[in-house]
Amino acid sequence: MASPQDHAYHLLNEYSNGFMVSQVLFAACELGVFDLLAEAPEPLDSAAVVARLGTSSHGTELLLDTCASLKLLKVEVRGGKAFYQNTELSSTYLSRGSPVSQRNMLLYTARTTYRCWGHLAEAVREGKNQYLQAFGVPSEELFSAIYRSEGERLRFTRGLQEVWSVCGRSVLAAFDLSQFPLICDLGGGGGALARECVSLYPACKVTVFDTPQVVRLAKEHCSLLEEGRLGFCEGDFFKDPLPEADLYILARILHDWTDDKCSGLLQRIRRTCKPAEHVVALT
Amino acid sequence: MASPQDHAYHLLNEYSNGFMVSQVLFAACELGVFDLLAEAPEPLDSAAVVARLGTSSHGTELLLDTCASLKLLKVEVRGGKAFYQNTELSSTYLSRGSPVSQRNMLLYTARTTYRCWGHLAEAVREGKNQYLQAFGVPSEELFSAIYRSEGERLRFTRGLQEVWSVCGRSVLAAFDLSQFPLICDLGGGGGALARECVSLYPACKVTVFDTPQVVRLAKEHCSLLEEGRLGFCEGDFFKDPLPEADLYILARILHDWTDDKCSGLLQRIRRTCKPAEHVVALT
Structure with a gap:
């Protein structure tokens, strides 16, 4: 029955406090804690973090220690002072400069x-x-x-791409897609999955189809159009003509829309797809 | 290094999604899912829950299945239909009627x-x-x-008390308080910790000191004043005279205030406390 040692009571508190754990992670990212520690030549104490980030002393101390307890930071005590550095988790996934930053x-x-x-x-x-x-x-x-805002649009567009730096190759390798010379990634954003695709399947060409704003951002912020094998096409996939392709990818797209809208979109793809209908929906 | 199977990547996602787990728990409490299932004579399917709670079908199905995956509900499939009932966790800590409900x-x-x-x-x-x-x-x-609002005040006052139904006895038994005949629980709300105290230490009397509004609510909603051993006194503990006592309890109080305000309060207690200074601060 009920007691502070009860496993169910422990689990309840873990669930109830889950949002605080999320926010500690989010706040430390937002404030640039992991970026600062990634760039620092050695571990920093709380005062140095405060001086560089312009944050409050008390709040920063609490945040750093909470990050340490969550294994988002490593802490080392020297001369009575705590010095913080990134763990493998934070240097790999949280610092701005990492190729797999989330x-x-x-x-x-x-x-x-x-x-x-x-x-x-x-x-x-x-x-x-x-x-x-x-x-x-x-x-x-x-x-x-x-x-x-432009900042939020950029954050979202980039954010959607980040998952593919970790999971894209595994997802694309789960199917043999080598039989499809022409692939269209509908709602493919900045082209991160498309890039994994042309890298994994050397014979294919991929067109990323997305809204004009997203395509403009993608072109601005992604300079490398891999030797003509990766292209962008802008439009509204519910209304505008879709690029011809042998295979259509819908990666994390359908969950945004009602069943009716999804059904309409899938019918449009079916009419355009050649020679047979190939749609890979990853939602 | 980075991969979907990486332990660090898994932990990152768990942290990042923590707020969703909290909200599933909160929403199911708010909508009365656990109360309905506690009162139902048998497990209910999603349609029955929808009919009783007036919630959307699709949203309710998703919520019930997510609760089941978090072990907040048990699910049993009969004739192709899922039937839900409370787990020990939810019947003990989440349903309105449980004496240790949180x-x-x-x-x-x-x-x-x-x-x-x-x-x-x-x-x-x-x-x-x-x-x-x-x-x-x-x-x-x-x-x-x-x-x-009056509803929020009642919820908070009751909520603060709920932790003591699970942890109060352990906390009070961690110290031998039998030497203190007169105890004052400052900011003691509805008196739940005070009640545990008079039950654990048969010789003591406890006065709960709190703001007029809280004391009024406590008196309205808590009928039992244990044989004259439990009393309420209203006022502002930063300004008004404190009840005399041999021991002052500050349970989850000091964290609300600045160091200056806490220091002032502790000095006031020191001046009132007889015969020596006994303050138990549980923050």
């Missing part, structure tokens, strides 16, 4: 998803997303909240 | 703490709480946000 996705989650999830009970009651309550935009116009 | 505290956390923690990065930057950003009240007036 920082943009975490910041997007902190600023957008966390706020919507504050209204989960209402979402279950009504059966719809809570962008109206969280951001004042109608639920079907969620992207106007997600793209509410 | 429901009010969870709802307070969901409605107040979760919102403030959405501004953690700013809190660390500024070194102060974020009631202004979350609720529009100055940081030193946090209680006007916490008590923003």
Whole structure:
């Protein structure tokens, strides 16, 4: 029965405090703790972090120690003072300079998803997303909240790509896609999955199809168009003509839309796909 | 190095998704899922839950299955249909009728703490709480946000008490308090810890000191004044005379205030305490 040592009571507290753990991670990313420690030539004490980040002393001490308890930082005590450095987790996945950094996705989650999830009970009651309550935009116009500033748009577009730096190769290798010379990645954003694809399948060409704003950003921020094997095409995949292809990829796309809209999109792809219908939907 | 199977990557995702786990727990409490299942004579399917709670079908299905995956519910499939019932965790700690229910505290956390923690990065930057950003009240007036409606005040006051139904006895038994005939619980709310105290130490009398509003609620909602051994006294512990006592308890009180305010309070107690200074601060 009920006691502070009870396993169920422990689990309950872990669940209930889960949002605090998320926020410690998000806040340390947002404030640049992991970037600072990645660039510092040696471990830093709290005062040095405060001086460089311009944060409060007390708040920073608490944040650093909480990060250490979560294994997001390593702490070493010398002469009665604590010195902090990144762990393998934070140097690999959290510092801005790492090729597999997940920082943009975490910041997007902190600023957008966390706020919507504050209204989960209402979402279950009504059966719809809570962008109206969280951001004042109608639920079907969620992207106007997600793209509410140029900074947020860039963060989201980059964030969506970050997962592929860790998981893209495994996902694409799970199927043999070598039989498809022409591939179209619908809603493929900055082209990170497309890049993994042309690297894994040397014979294919990939067209990334996305909205004009996303394509513009992708072209600005991604200089390398791999020897003509990777191209971008802009439009609205619900209305505009789709690029011809032997295989269509929908990676983390369908979950954004109602069943009706998804059904319409899949029918459009079916009509365009040649020679047979090949759609890989990763949602 | 980075891979989807990497332990560090797994931990990162667990941290990043922690707020979703919290919100699933909070939403299911808020909507009354655990209360309904506790009162139902047999496991219910999703349609029955929808009919009783007036929630959306799709949202409810997702919520019930997520609760099952978190072991907050048990699921049993009969004739192709899933039927849900409480686990020991949810019937013990989450259903309204359980004597050790933590429901009010969870709802307070969901409605107040979760919102403030959405501004953690700013809190660390500024070194102060974020009631202004979350609720529009100055940081030193946090209680006007916490008590923003009669319902919220009741939820918070009850919620604070709930922890003692699980942990109170262990905390009070950690010290031998039998030498103190007169005890004062400062900020003791509804008197739950005081009740554990008079039950554990048969010779003592306990006075609960709290604000007029809290004392009024405590008297309305807690009928049993254990044979004259438990009393309530109202006032502001920073200004008004404190009840005389041999021992003062400050349980989860000091963390709400600045060091200066805490120091002033402890000095006031020292002047009142007889015959020696006995303060147990549980923060």
